Amino acid sequence: MHPLLKNKKAFIFDMDGVIVDNISYHIDALKEFLKQFGKEITTEYFQTHLNGRTIQELVMELKPGASKAEIMALSEEKEQIYRNLYAAHITPTQGLSDFLQLAKKSGMKMAVATSAITANADFTLDGLNIRHYFDAIVDSTMVIKGKPDPQIYLKASNLLNISPKDCVVFEDALAGIKSAKAAGMDVVGLYTSLKEEELPNDILLKIKNFEEICE
Numbered sequence: 001m002h003p004l005l006k007n008k009k010a011f012i013f014d015m016d017g018v019i020v021d022n023i024s025y026h027i028d029a030l031k032e033f034l035k036q037f038g039k040e041i042t043t044e045y046f047q048t049h050l051n052g053r054t055i056q057e058l059v060m061e062l063k064p065g066a067s068k069a070e071i072m073a074l075s076e077e078k079e080q081i082y083r084n085l086y087a088a089h090i091t092p093t094q095g096l097s098d099f100l101q102l103a104k105k106s107g108m109k110m111a112v113a114t115s116a117i118t119a120n121a122d123f124t125l126d127g128l129n130i131r132h133y134f135d136a137i138v139d140s141t142m143v144i145k146g147k148p149d150p151q152i153y154l155k156a157s158n159l160l161n162i163s164p165k166d167c168v169v170f171e172d173a174l175a176g177i178k179s180a181k182a183a184g185m186d187v188v189g190l191y192t193s194l195k196e197e198e199l200p201n202d203i204l205l206k207i208k209n210f211e212e213i214c215e
């Protein structure tokens, strides 16, 4: 285990871009979904404005005044496109399985805190058969405010019963890093979705994948 992580008590994992390196599939799915609204996005716009935020919030911007049921139906529509695209490719981020085993053996509490909807969390955690590693799983349907608000990370630390200062968050997205820092947690940034130099510098570590911190 990396020396900077050893004296922490809990690891909280973001899901998309961290547990799976899948952001290009989300971008393709979103482009497809947005066609019905006559909208187009660039990869850069996605990275700076949308990655890590909930699809529900985006749907609310696309359809002001939509009911909760309409928001969830449209969110599910986009996420179904994503799951169809990614299902044949689902793979854990390099080194993840070894890292989860190592962390579990060293007594670390672990949680997932994702802006995804429940169906996507199920798809990923059961698809990779890793649900059993986690003491808590928080998705976007369980909080009122999504990332960059700190609520989701605070809820995860609360469920683990570990103080924020003893938690390390693994994140790839700018909104997610803001959320974790606002919750008072240290962040390990994965440069999966963004380039290394695009991640902020005021974080604990920048890594390409979990292999780097397994020893």
Ligand SMILES: O=P(O)(O)OC[C@H]1O[C@@H](O)[C@H](O)[C@@H](O)[C@@H]1O
Pocket (backbone or CB within 6 Å): 014, 015, 016, 017, 026, 030, 050, 051, 052, 053, 054, 055, 113, 114, 115, 116, 117, 120, 173, 176
């Ligand atoms: O990185 P996280 O918090 O797991 O985020 C998941 C979300 O990331 C966003 O980028 C996607 O557009 C969402 O559809 C997805 O649910």
